[in-house]
Amino acid sequence: MSDSADPILEMQALCVTYDTHGRVVHALQDASVTVSAGEAVGIAGESGSGKSTLARAALGLLPERVGRITAGRVSIAGVDVTRYTPRQWERLRGRPLAIVFQDPLSFLNPVMRVGAQIGESVRRHDPHADAHARCVELLELVKLDASVARRYPHELSGGMRQRVMLAIALGCRPRLLIADEPTTALDATTQTEILALLRSLRESLDMSLLVISHDLGLLRWNCDRVYVMYAGHTVEHGRTEDVLQRSAHPYTRGLVEASRMRRRADGRFATIGGDVPDLHERYRCCPFFSRCTQVMDVCRQQIPPARGNRDGHGARCWLLEDGRE
Amino acid sequence: MARYLRSRLLWACVMVVGIVIVGFLITHILPGDPVDVLVGDFPAPPDYVTQVRHEFGLDQPLSTQLGLYVANLARGNLGFSFLNRQPVLELILQRAGATLLLMVPALILASVLGVMIAVRAARHAGRGVDSVLTGISLVGYSVPVFWLAQILIVVFAVKLAWLPAQGMFSIRTPGTGLGVVADYAKHWVLPGACITVYYLAVVARVARSSMLEMLHQDFVLTARAKGLSERAVLWRHVLRNSLIPVITVIGYNFGYSLTGAILTETVFAWPGLGSLFITSISNRDYPVLAGIFLLAAVAVVIANLITDLLYAAADPRVRVAAPAAA
Amino acid sequence: MRPRRGIVQGLLRNGAGVASALFIVFLVLVALFGPVIYSGDPLAISDSPMLHPGGSHLLGTDDLGRDVLAELVYGVRVSLFVGCVAAFAATVMGTLVGAIAGYAGGWVDTTIMRIAEFFQVMPTFILAVVIVALLGPGLLRVVAVIALLSWPQTARIARGEVLRVSQLDFVNGVRCLGVPEWRILFREIMPNAIGPVLALGTLIVGYAILLEASLSFLGLSSPDVVSWGRILSVGQRFLFSAWWLSVFPGLAIFATVLAFNLLGDALGDLLNPRRART
Numbered sequence: 001m002s003d004s005a006d007p008i009l010e011m012q013a014l015c016v017t018y019d020t021h022g023r024v025v026h027a028l029q030d031a032s033v034t035v036s037a038g039e040a041v042g043i044a045g046e047s048g049s050g051k052s053t054l055a056r057a058a059l060g061l062l063p064e065r066v067g068r069i070t071a072g073r074v075s076i077a078g079v080d081v082t083r084y085t086p087r088q089w090e091r092l093r094g095r096p097l098a099i100v101f102q103d104p105l106s107f108l109n110p111v112m113r114v115g116a117q118i119g120e121s122v123r124r125h126d127p128h129a130d131a132h133a134r135c136v137e138l139l140e141l142v143k144l145d146a147s148v149a150r151r152y153p154h155e156l157s158g159g160m161r162q163r164v165m166l167a168i169a170l171g172c173r174p175r176l177l178i179a180d181e182p183t184t185a186l187d188a189t190t191q192t193e194i195l196a197l198l199r200s201l202r203e204s205l206d207m208s209l210l211v212i213s214h215d216l217g218l219l220r221w222n223c224d225r226v227y228v229m230y231a232g233h234t235v236e237h238g239r240t241e242d243v244l245q246r247s248a249h250p251y252t253r254g255l256v257e258a259s260r261m262r263r264r265a266d267g268r269f270a271t272i273g274g275d276v277p278d279l280h281e282r283y284r285c286c287p288f289f290s291r292c293t294q295v296m297d298v299c300r301q302q303i304p305p306a307r308g309n310r311d312g313h314g315a316r317c318w319l320l321e322d323g324r325e
Numbered sequence: 326m327a328r329y330l331r332s333r334l335l336w337a338c339v340m341v342v343g344i345v346i347v348g349f350l351i352t353h354i355l356p357g358d359p360v361d362v363l364v365g366d367f368p369a370p371p372d373y374v375t376q377v378r379h380e381f382g383l384d385q386p387l388s389t390q391l392g393l394y395v396a397n398l399a400r401g402n403l404g405f406s407f408l409n410r411q412p413v414l415e416l417i418l419q420r421a422g423a424t425l426l427l428m429v430p431a432l433i434l435a436s437v438l439g440v441m442i443a444v445r446a447a448r449h450a451g452r453g454v455d456s457v458l459t460g461i462s463l464v465g466y467s468v469p470v471f472w473l474a475q476i477l478i479v480v481f482a483v484k485l486a487w488l489p490a491q492g493m494f495s496i497r498t499p500g501t502g503l504g505v506v507a508d509y510a511k512h513w514v515l516p517g518a519c520i521t522v523y524y525l526a527v528v529a530r531v532a533r534s535s536m537l538e539m540l541h542q543d544f545v546l547t548a549r550a551k552g553l554s555e556r557a558v559l560w561r562h563v564l565r566n567s568l569i570p571v572i573t574v575i576g577y578n579f580g581y582s583l584t585g586a587i588l589t590e591t592v593f594a595w596p597g598l599g600s601l602f603i604t605s606i607s608n609r610d611y612p613v614l615a616g617i618f619l620l621a622a623v624a625v626v627i628a629n630l631i632t633d634l635l636y637a638a639a640d641p642r643v644r645v646a647a648p649a650a651a
Numbered sequence: 652m653r654p655r656r657g658i659v660q661g662l663l664r665n666g667a668g669v670a671s672a673l674f675i676v677f678l679v680l681v682a683l684f685g686p687v688i689y690s691g692d693p694l695a696i697s698d699s700p701m702l703h704p705g706g707s708h709l710l711g712t713d714d715l716g717r718d719v720l721a722e723l724v725y726g727v728r729v730s731l732f733v734g735c736v737a738a739f740a741a742t743v744m745g746t747l748v749g750a751i752a753g754y755a756g757g758w759v760d761t762t763i764m765r766i767a768e769f770f771q772v773m774p775t776f777i778l779a780v781v782i783v784a785l786l787g788p789g790l791l792r793v794v795a796v797i798a799l800l801s802w803p804q805t806a807r808i809a810r811g812e813v814l815r816v817s818q819l820d821f822v823n824g825v826r827c828l829g830v831p832e833w834r835i836l837f838r839e840i841m842p843n844a845i846g847p848v849l850a851l852g853t854l855i856v857g858y859a860i861l862l863e864a865s866l867s868f869l870g871l872s873s874p875d876v877v878s879w880g881r882i883l884s885v886g887q888r889f890l891f892s893a894w895w896l897s898v899f900p901g902l903a904i905f906a907t908v909l910a911f912n913l914l915g916d917a918l919g920d921l922l923n924p925r926r927a928r929t
Contacts, residue, residue: 059550086555094552106543109562111569111640120561121551152641165547172551340769347773351781463916467909469861471868472883472901475890483891584774588865592887602777603869606784614781621774629772 006078007036008096008176008208009058014072016053016062016232025279027053029232029287030072030303033210035176040202040209042223042240044216044255048276050232051212055180058210059097060089077175094125094172102181104161108153114164115139115149121171138167142197159190166197176208177201183218195222216259220244225312228252231277231287238313248315250292286318294319329637329644337630344622349394352615373405403619404612408605413616417598421620423493424597427513427590428582431520436575438521439528440568446529447536448559459533465526470519474592477515488514491594516593520585524578531574535567542566569640576632580625583617668917671910678907682731685724693721693877704895711895714885719895723903725877730907733794733863734856740798742852745805750844752806753813754836764810767803775800776862783866788873793866797859808851812844846922853915857908864904879904 016028028050035041045051056062057074060081074082076096084092101107109117118138119131126134136146142163153161162182169177179198183191199222202209213219219226219240226243228236228251236249247253257270274291286292289299298318307321308314397403403413411419439462446458482490489495493512494505539545540563548562578585583598590599598617605613637643700716702708710719752763779796786792816822817840825839826832866872867880868887879900886896 056546061546061549090549090552090554092552093550099550101543101547103543107547109544109548109566110642111565112561120548120553120557124552154642168547168551336765336768340772343769344772351785463912464909467857467905467912469864469868469880469883469901469904469908471865471887472897472905475883475887475897475901479890479894479897581774584776587776587780588868591869602780606780606869606871609784611785614784618774618777618781621777622772625772625774629768 005037006075007034008077009033009035009210010073010075011054011058012073012075014054014057014074015070016050016057016067017070018063018067020066023280026282027067027232027279028057029283031229031232031234032072033227033234033237035208035210037175038206038208039225040211040223042219042226043210043212043229044214044219044226045229046214046276048231048279049229051229052180053232054229055099055178055210055212058178059093059099060084060086061099094121094174096174097176097178098169098172098174099178099180100162100165100169100182102183103185104158104165105153107165108161110153112152113149114151114153114156118149118164118167118171121168125172134171135167138171141170141201142167157190158186159193162186162190162194163197166194166201170201170205174207176210178210178212180212182211182213183215184213191218198222216244216255228255231283232279233283233287233316235288235317236315238308239311242311242313246313248313248320249288249317250294250319251288252315254291254293286316330634333630333633337626340626341623344619344626345395345398346391347622348615348619349391351618352394352611398619403616406605406610406613408608408610409613413612416601416613417616417620420596420598420601422597423595424583424586424590424599426493426509427516427595427597428520428579428586430513431517432524432575432578432582434517435521435524435578436528436571439525440532440571442525442529443532443536444559444564446533447540450537450540458529462526462529462533465522466530468522470523471588471592473522474516474519474589477518478592481515488512490515493595493597512595516589516595519589519592523585527578528571528574532567532571535570536563539563539567569636572635572639573632576628576635577625580628580632581621583621583624665917665920667913668921671913671917674906674910675914678727678731678910681724682727685727689721689724693717693725694875697721701889701893704899710899711893713882713896714889714893719882719899722877722882723879723899726879726882726900726903727907729790729876729878730860730863730904733790733797734860734911737794737797737801737859738852738855740794741801741855742805742848744798745802745807746809746841746845746848748802749806749809749811750813750836750841753810754817754832754840760810763806767806770800771803773800776865779862779866780869780871783871788866788871788876790863790873790876793863794859797855797862801855801858804855805848805851808847809844812847813840816840816843847919850915850919850922853911853918857911857915860904860908860911 011031011033014028014031015026018025018027031050031054033041033043033054043051043054053062053067056067057069058076062068064086069082072082073080076092081088081092108114115132115135118135122129122131122134122138135149139146139148144160144163144167148156148160148164153164156164162185177198182198183194186194195218198209198211201207209222211219211222223240225238226240227234228243228249230251236243236247236252238248243252244256247256251272254270254272258272260270272291273293277287277290284303285301286299286304289295292299296318304316304318304320306314306316401414403417405411406413406416409416442458442462446455449455478490481488489512494508495512545558545562548558553561586595586597586599587602588599589595590597591603594600598620601613602617604610605617694717696716697718698708698712698716700712700714702712702716704711704719708718708720710723712718713722748763748767752760752767775797778800779793782792782796783789813836822835822839825835830839863872863878864880864883867876867878868884870881870884872878872881882896882900883904886893886900889896
């Protein structure tokens with residue numbers, strides 16, 4: 001899917017660390033993600049894989065003084081924003097990229113009416129528009145009644161709050177919408193509704209989408225391409241069906257197996273053995289080696305190089321060196 | 326909201342009743358002849374003593390006594406101060422003005438400065454500015470106010486002779502107009518400073534920790550993600566939320582202002598309720614002591630009620646269900 | 652549960668916390684061993700009155716000829732006694748009551764917290780003065796009044812913490828094991844709730860010391876008790892002539908209260924369960 005215009009978001013070999021009181025956590029190690037115009041991209045991974053950190057790094061929202069980009073590059077529409085100061089970020093955020101978080105009750109200001117919060121977004125990015133009218137427009141867009149504007153966040157249901165968050169993000173008129181676990185805090189019915197909403201918005205607003213989730217099913221139905229993350233690394237990427245059905249990386253395979261919830265021959269569910277990765281060290285080898293069923297000596301010693309095919313399906317695994325696709 | 330306020334109002338009334346009972350117990354249950362408490366140690370004419378005994382029914386069962394006590398209170402009869410030759414209620418009302426003139430400006434100043442200091446400190450949390458400001462508020466919180474008063478007097482009133490050391494007005498005060506105000510202001514500076522220092526520290530501590538907590542809340546992330554400027558994030562999102570607990574503290578401060586005034590008024594001979602309280606002790610003018618106790622406690626109840634109102638106005642979540650404890 | 656080693660390490664990182672803790676240890680030592688060094692009755696007249704600091708009387712003598720330094724040393728015991736006992740009593744009472752309120756919930760909770768509010772509404776200082784004025788001076792009385800009117804603060808914090816901890820999943824886990832409710836409260840919940848309570852308790856010590864000093868400043872302490880506040884009240888009369896009667900005892904009170912407040916703040920930061928969110 002090549003495009004002559006710059007990708008809206010490009011992260012190359014990004015390394016992010018969190019430093020609290022001397023204890024350093026390497027949240028992202030050599031992560032690379034690209035989203036171009038009109039695409040719907042997904043990021044899959046368990047908790048601790050670095051997916052949320054990636055989303056925050058994309059908007060310069062890493063915690064002050066604690067989170068830092070130590071290596072790599074982030075570009076938004078061709079502009080290198082890796083070293084942006086908070087001031088520069090203030091001016092940039094919203095228009096090219098907007099983000100929607102999960103568990104919206106804590107993500108909305110509890111003492112401000114919902115309409116005011118949406119209005120804030122509008123006024124910031126559309127100073128000449130009639131904020132009130134646009135707010136109503138946005139509420140309709142996310143299928144909420146205009147009367148919701150006068151309510152406070154705690155008076156709304158989870159699904160409604162998530163829609164409000166969407167409205168706030170859309171008020172920025174973003175080219176790319178990042179959705180960090182958009183349905184995790186919701187019940188199954190509401191999940192489907194929100195996803196349908198996202199899909200229709202994408203089409204009607206010609207907006208790119210970056211969906212972050214641990215739910216592979218969600219990603220399968222909504223994304224053209226997908227990245228798989230483990231221990232802060234992007235271990236596999238490609239078209240969704242390539243990655244999920246013809247997985248190249250053992251971790252992806254394990255994830256897919258586990259998500260199917262089918263029993264194995266011995267009657268047990270498929271799982272990935274071992275413990276969650278320790279992020280206090282920078283990995284000089286494959287991060288998955290301790291849990292991989294096909295681990296080889298070289299896996300423990302060196303970082304596997306990135307290998308890919310012409311369809312854009314790639315992974316970082318020593319198994320691929322043997323000539324396997 | 327109305328239901329919440331009604332339940333608070335009801336409870337406030339119950340508490341006032343409780344305070345009255347405590348006041349009654351103090352004067353009647355404690356060892357010694359209750360008459361002394363009601364009349365005071367000051368020599369009183371014997372017919373008055375008999376009259377008091379009769380009025381308060383001291384020869385009757387406790388429950389009747391309580392009834393009579395309450396009835397007297399309702400009539401505004403808090404006893405008579407022989408030392409001051411006035412009914413206690415009148416005396417208290419007279420002196421209350423001076424205390425208000427001392428405390429209210431001090432509390433307002435302390436609240437405003439306290440919040441300003443807290444905002445500064447919270448924004449630069451963990452760094453030099455924060456340590457200095459937090460240190461200042463810690464000192465203000467730990468200094469014995471009567472010692473501070475002494476130091477201020479020695480430095481400013483004696484050594485430098487810039488400001489008066491005692492009283493609210495000079496002996497030769499201009500009768501009316503700007504001159505009076507200036508005279509009052511000059512006298513206010515030192516005692517006002519003492520009071521402000523302490524309450525500033527209290528407000529700053531609460532405001533700072535509240536702000537620090539708010540700065541790490543998720544909704545701040547959302548606000549930033551919208552592309553809002555740091556100023557907008559601070560004022561519209563962080564402050565609006567962090568000031569809510571500060572309202573409670575400021576309300577408490579106003580409520581307890583009578584207590585806070587006592588020591589300062591004594592050292593500076595400020596003619597308010599605080600110094601009245603102290604002189605009444607040394608003169609064993611018990612009716613006045615009991616009256617001031619009642620007033621102080623009721624003031625707290627009223628202040629708490631108003632604070633609850635303001636809190637409910639500020640935080641919409643509270644209006645939905647009455648919390649078990651505000 | 653945070654291991655004890657972590658607490659000590661954390662405190663050590665906080666320089667002010669260390670300094671204040673050391674100072675308090677120093678005070679305790681003075682309280683215990685001071686009288687050994689300064690044997691004899693501090694209230695006995697040792698020399699001429701109103702001597703300037705220096706010579707055999709490092710900090711001078713007061714209006715009756717008593718050595719100020721000796722009075723300061725003996726005064727440590729009074730301050731520490733009042734502060735620690737009052738704070739301890741208030742903390743114990745408040746924690747028990749608050750924990751029960753938070754754990755039981757419902758009308759028990761509401762009733763208890765209403766009662767707590769009533770006690771908190773009473774002006775502590777005024778009531779202390781009134782009691783002392785009517786019944787006569789006495790350290791235990793003062794301690795009792797402070798404890799009685801300060802436990803609501805502790806109860807509020809304890810209740811909040813218990814409410815917070817009982818929502819955590821591990822409590823349900825333990826409950827499923829069949830552990831009886833009261834044991835859950837005391838063995839599982841309380842140890843995790845105790846942090847902010849301890850911090851507040853330390854602050855109450857400072858408050859109690861200030862209150863006792865204020866009472867003796869007003870002349871409401873027993874004449875056979877050596878209290879820093881009492882020296883200050885003398886100092887008030889001789890403000891311009893005998894500066895040492897104001898400076899030294901005031902400094903002593905200030906330093907002691909400051910140390911406890913600093914320690915309380917350090918403990919509060921350290922034991923705050925919401926600390927260090929990355």
